[in-house]
Amino acid sequence: MLFGRYSLISRKNVDSGLDRSAYLLLSVLRVEGPMSIGQLSDSLGLDVSTLNRQTAAMLRAGVAERIPDPDGGIARKFRVTEAGIARLDAERAQSIHHLDAILADWSEQDITALATGLARFNASIENYRHRVRSRG
Template sequence: MSLGELSDAFGLGASTLNRQTASAMRAGLVERVPDPDGGTARKFRLTDKGARMLDEERERTVESLDRVMADWSDEDIAGFAACLRRFSTDIERLGGRPWPRP
C-alpha cells in the first residue's frame, strides 16, 4: 500500500503515517517496494518478519477471545458478533467512511 492508501484506510495524516512506517521499517516489519502496477508511488509491503508477527498476534487474540467466551453458547457468540459488526459499521458511517470501502 502507498502512504495515500494507508491514509485512506486508517484515516491518519501523512505525518503520523511517515513516523509509523519509518518505525515499522526500522523494526524490519515492512519494506518499501516499487509500485507493482508501474506507478510512481512507492508501496509498503510486509516482510516475512512482519507477517509472522502479525500472525502470532492474531493467534494470541483469538486464544484470548476463546478463553473469555469459553462458556458462551453459539447463539450468544453470534449475537455478540452481530452487535459488534453493527457497532463498527455505524462508527464508520458516522465518520463518513462507510464500510466496506472499495
C-alpha cells in the same frame, strides 16, 4: 473502555513485539495489499506525518518494506514482510486464545450475537467516517 484496555494489556504478553499502531497498519496492509502513505492516510484517517513515523519504525523492525507500485504508479508502497506476517500471526493467535478464554462460558448463540453486533458497529463506523469525509 474495558475492551480497549484489556486488548492493550493482553498485547504486552505477546512475543511479537508489535505495538498497537504496527499491528493495525500490518493488518490493513495484509488485507488490502501494498499501499502508499496517502492510501493509508485515506484508509485509516491518520495524519501523513504520523504514518511516516509509524512506517519508519516498521521498516526498521523489518516487518514492512517499501516496494515500487505494482500498478506502475509513481509513489512507492508498503508491503508486509514474511517476518511481519509471522509476527502478526503470532499476535493474532494470542488474541484469539484470550478471546476463547473470555468467551468460554458463552453459548454459541451469544457469540453469534456479539459477532453480528460488532460487524454492524464496524459498518456504522465506516459509514460515519465516509459521511464526515464527504462533507469535506
